[in-house]
Amino acid sequence: MSTEFTTRASSINRALDQIGDKWCLLIIQEVLWGINSFNDMMAAMGVSRGVLSNRLKWLQAVDCLRKERGPTGSSRPRYHLTAKSIELYDSAMMAIAWERDWYQTPELDRVELVHLGCGKPFVAQMHCASCDGLVQMEEVAYQSGPGVARDVREKKVRRRSSIAITEVPSERALYRNLINIVGDRWTSNLIALSYHGLTRFDQFHQELPVATNILSDRLKLLVEEGVFEPVAYQQRPLRYEYHLTSKGKGLFPWFLTMLQWGDKWCDPQQGGKPVLLTHTACGEPLLAQVRCSECHAELRAHDVRFTLDGEEISA
Numbered sequence: 001m002s003t004e005f006t007t008r009a010s011s012i013n014r015a016l017d018q019i020g021d022k023w024c025l026l027i028i029q030e031v032l033w034g035i036n037s038f039n040d041m042m043a044a045m046g047v048s049r050g051v052l053s054n055r056l057k058w059l060q061a062v063d064c065l066r067k068e069r070g071p072t073g074s075s076r077p078r079y080h081l082t083a084k085s086i087e088l089y090d091s092a093m094m095a096i097a098w099e100r101d102w103y104q105t106p107e108l109d110r111v112e113l114v115h116l117g118c119g120k121p122f123v124a125q126m127h128c129a130s131c132d133g134l135v136q137m138e139e140v141a142y143q144s145g146p147g148v149a150r151d152v153r154e155k156k157v158r159r160r161s162s163i164a165i166t167e168v169p170s171e172r173a174l175y176r177n178l179i180n181i182v183g184d185r186w187t188s189n190l191i192a193l194s195y196h197g198l199t200r201f202d203q204f205h206q207e208l209p210v211a212t213n214i215l216s217d218r219l220k221l222l223v224e225e226g227v228f229e230p231v232a233y234q235q236r237p238l239r240y241e242y243h244l245t246s247k248g249k250g251l252f253p254w255f256l257t258m259l260q261w262g263d264k265w266c267d268p269q270q271g272g273k274p275v276l277l278t279h280t281a282c283g284e285p286l287l288a289q290v291r292c293s294e295c296h297a298e299l300r301a302h303d304v305r306f307t308l309d310g311e312e313i314s315a
């Protein structure tokens with residue numbers, strides 16, 4: 001049996017194939033908040049040594065972490081973000097915004113984000129750089145770009161683990177529900193396809209030719225998580241379309257940050273963007289920016305202060 005298959009080139013899929021595994025997403029989140037030694041990560045994430053070691057190697061191989069010798073007197077290496085992974089900050093901001101909208105998360109209630117630019121607590125929002133309007137899923141159009149192609153991808157899920165993400169002990173796992181939903185390559189691929197208007201099993205299967213039982217299982221999961229709503233379109237035999245719910249549509253900005261990150265950092269052949277996006281509200285090519293809800297300035301990694309119970313947890 002072949003271990004490879006091809007799908008339409010997509011920067012979202014490329015990005016997620018690099019960092020979309022739930023442990024990779026969690027590691028990046030921990031490092032963003034300053035947890036950067038092996039033992040601290042293991043304690044924060046409740047992950048086994050083997051899995052953590054595997055993911056750290058992987059993240060270094062895709063240039064999302066660099067390992068440095070520990071401070072003098074200590075032999076423990078530390079893991080740092082790279083120029084590439086620091087730009088995942090946008091996605092972390094949109095993940096937190098979505099999590100606050102859809103879940104009551106005790107960890108998040110204890111956390112406050114303050115924009116240093118204006119000094120106010122804020123909510124991250126996604127705006128169009130051209131017209132300044134908020135970016136909504138329904139106002140984005142797609143066309144083929146210069147890098148349109150098919151990507152050869154591995155069939156097996158390399159980096160899988162059975163531990164439920166909701167059991168992760170970290171106080172900093174601020175968007176664990178999002179990671180739980182998207183941290184599986186097939187669920188995230190299905191959601192991404194639904195943003196292109198796909199709704200039926202056969203359509204999904206055509207674009208994502210994995211085993212049909214895997215596909216059914218992930219569709220079921222997305223229904224259980226309230227991302228898709230099944231709507232019968234045929235009675236005999238009974239067939240469903242999978243429509244995005246408001247909660248599912250709410251994930252769109254997070255996926256858009258992944259798409260933009262993938263366009264920039266995950267284009268190995270330098271073929272250019274596979275897909276071009278237009279903001280139909282203004283008709284301009286879409287450049288989405290993550291901004292502060294209070295002063296509307298674009299958020300940068302060092303402009304945000306995180307506090308947990310009033311105590312600072314990030315530089």
Ligand SMILES: [Zn+2]
Pocket residue numbers: 128129130131132133279281282283284
């Ligand atoms: Zn616009």
Ligand SMILES: [Zn+2]
Pocket residue numbers: 115117118119120122292293294295296297
């Ligand atoms: Zn601000």
